[in-house]
Amino acid sequence: PQAASGEQSAANLFRIERVSDGVYAAIARPAPMLNCNAAVIVTADHVLVVDTHSKPSAASALINQIRREVSDRPVRYVINSHFHWDHAQGNLAYPKAFGESTEVISSTSTREWMAREGASRLRQSLAALPKRIADLRTQLAAAKIDGERARLTEQIGQLEAYLKEMNPPEKQITLPTITFNERLVIHRGGREIHLIFLGRGHTAGDVVVYIPSERTVATGDLMHSLLPYMGDGYPEDWPRTLVALEALDFTHVVAGHGLVQQGKSILAFFRAYIEEINEGVARGVERGSTLEEMRRTLAPDGLRSLKMGDQMTRLAREGQGFAGVPLAGAQLQGAVAANVTDVYNYYTKRRGKS
Ligand SMILES: [Zn+2]
Structure with a gap:
């Protein structure tokens, strides 16, 4: 049967799960225009959301789902973990739903990148x-x-809807209203929410959101359950930044993509993999x-890091949930080759400049 409508059912974009006391993960389902996960943190009087997906309508869908499944308190703070389109292009939905006083927070660098690159990258895409x-x-x-x-009809419909929603690009990019360099702490109801820049990694300005009392951290794309995207990355700094992440005391991870993680074993793999590609x-x-x-x-066959534990099996499974295709075989080969290419460009371009 043909899909009745091109627009992916807005109720079907995320699956919300409880992670720890007052902390939830909105895990994105596969979509032609990728959506990131969000972390949803409920405090005594408001809600804080980490990352806003690829478009305002996706963020609006999450707002409705939060009201239904998590809390009817207003969202007061939105955090952009970094400047990438699939984490920040939905910002506009929050001031629209909760008023102009809703704050969007990022690192200084993330706001600069968003201001410089956001609209032009969106226009290109x-x-x-x-x-x-x-x-x-x-x-x-x-x-x-x-x-x-049915699958193709649905994809075409979603891409056409995205094209319509995101034009003109300049109108869609909503910049952060509060920025910080190292650490910003929100104190509410006896609980602290730490926004921390640990060093360069996936981008120049990744922040993690750490709730010490719940031993929970939201990591954006600095560390997630799939293979990294390294096209805007700093492969020499990234492993060191992940050592700093590992030093935080946490057991639950809401990452920018992939399933909720328990413990630090995926972090250990992720760091070893980036180190191996970089070296x-x-x-x-x-x-x-x-x-x-x-x-x-x-x-892939020659990489030590991919032989750690059952990482290959895990990646295959995570890929299925993330993109609807197992991250194995040709998919895995392509992902690793893209990382090698990006790191190669990092070194050769930098050399060209010096
Ligand atoms: Zn990213």
């Missing part, structure tokens, strides 16, 4: 959509199986290896 939609229409015309036709590429560049050679030597 919108410009690429008509071709992606046309390709899906070609696939749809050739598709024979009902399920496949492998840095050494290769030093020796004058080509990118193609490095993509061969640093393929």
Whole structure:
């Protein structure tokens, strides 16, 4: 059967689960325009939300779901863990729903990046959509199986809705209203919520949101359950920043993508993986290896970090929940190759400048 409407049912974007006392995770379901997870923190008199997804309508859907499933207290603070589109493009929904005094908080660097790059990156991504939609229409015309036709129709509808919602790009980017450099602490009802910049990693300005009393941390994309995106990253600093994260006393993690984590074993893997890719590429560049050679030597089969515990099995499963495809085989190969390429560009571009 064909999907009745192109718009993915707004009630179906997130699954909310309780993480610790007053802390919830909104885990994003797979979507053609990716949504990040949100952490939802309820205090004595208000709600605080970490990250706002790819579009205001996704954030609005979460606002409604929070009211239904978590709390009817108003959202007073919104935090952007970093500047990426899938974490900050929904900001606008919060002042719209709760008034102009709703504060959006980020690191100083995140606000600068958002101001400089937000609208232009969004414009670029919108410009690429008509071709992606046309390709899906070609696939749809050739598709024979009902399920496949329904899936493609749904994807096309969602991409068209996104294109419509996000135009014009300048109007959609809502910058943070409060910024800080190192640490900002919100004190409410005897509980502290720490917003901490631990150092550069996934971007120049990642912050983690740490609730010491609940031993819970929201990590954005500084550390999550899949493989990292390294295109705006600082691979030399990132492992050190993750050591600083590991030093915090926590047992529950709401990450920017993937399932809620218990303990620090995924963090240990994530750091080992970034370290291994960084060291492998840095050494290769030093020796004058080509990118193609490095993509061969640093393929999944040769990586020590991927052999830690049952990480391969876990990644395959997490990929299924995140994108609807297991992160294994060609998918895993592609993800690792993208990381190698991004780190290679980091070193060669930086060299070009010096
Ligand atoms: Zn990101």
